[in-house]
Every structure is written in C-alpha cells, then in structure tokens.
Amino acid sequence: MTGPVRWWEMRPAEGRQAKTYTCPICHGMFLAMTPNTLLFPEGDRERRRHAHTACVARQRAAGKMLTRSEWERASRPARPSKQPWWRRLFGARR
Numbered sequence: 001m002t003g004p005v006r007w008w009e010m011r012p013a014e015g016r017q018a019k020t021y022t023c024p025i026c027h028g029m030f031l032a033m034t035p036n037t038l039l040f041p042e043g044d045r046e047r048r049r050h051a052h053t054a055c056v057a058r059q060r061a062a063g064k065m066l067t068r069s070e071w072e073r074a075s076r077p078a079r080p081s082k083q084p085w086w087r088r089l090f091g092a093r094r
C-alpha cells in the first residue's frame with residue numbers, strides 16, 4: 001500500500017477458494033476460507049486486502065482504522081455547539 005490511508009471501507013468476508021492471504025496488519029498468513037475482514041483503502045477496490053478480523057478489531061480499538069464516516073467526522077471542523085454555555089463550561093463530555 002502506498003501513502004497513508006485516511007479511511008477504510010471494511011466488510012466481513014469468507015472465501016471458498018483454497019488459497020491463503022497475508023494479513024496486512026500482522027503479516028501472518030491465513031486461509032481464505034476462514035472468516036476474515038476485507039479492507040478497501042479509501043474504498044479502492046483495486047487495493048483491497050484481506051485481514052484477520054481480530055487484527056482489524058485491535059486496530060479499531062486503538063483508533064487507527066477509521067471508517068469513512070468516522071474520518072469525515074474527525075476531519076470536519078468543529079461546528080459551533082448548540083449546547084448552552086454552561087453545559088460547555090461544566091463538561092458535557094461524552
């Protein structure tokens with residue numbers, strides 16, 4: 001993969017072919033027939049990669065692999081809050 005990937009499209013996959021994939025996260029090999037996660041860097045079908053579902057989950061838990069909507073939310077400038085000033089001051093943090 002070239003360049004930093006800002007967001008990922010991901011979906012569960014399970015192949016029927018007797019081949020192996022190399023997980024781009026841990027570089028371990030696994031059989032296509034085991035349930036795994038298909039990754040599309042920024043939705044790019046040409047660069048799709050199969051990864052261990054557990055590896056993806058670990059990355060996601062560490063906040064490293066964002067979905068498009070998460071990335072858009074994170075990169076969008078913060079909009080003025082509709083909350084009353086006192087809620088902002090005294091921490092209405094989620």
Ligand SMILES: [Zn+2]
Nearest residue numbers: 023026052055
């Ligand atoms: Zn892995």
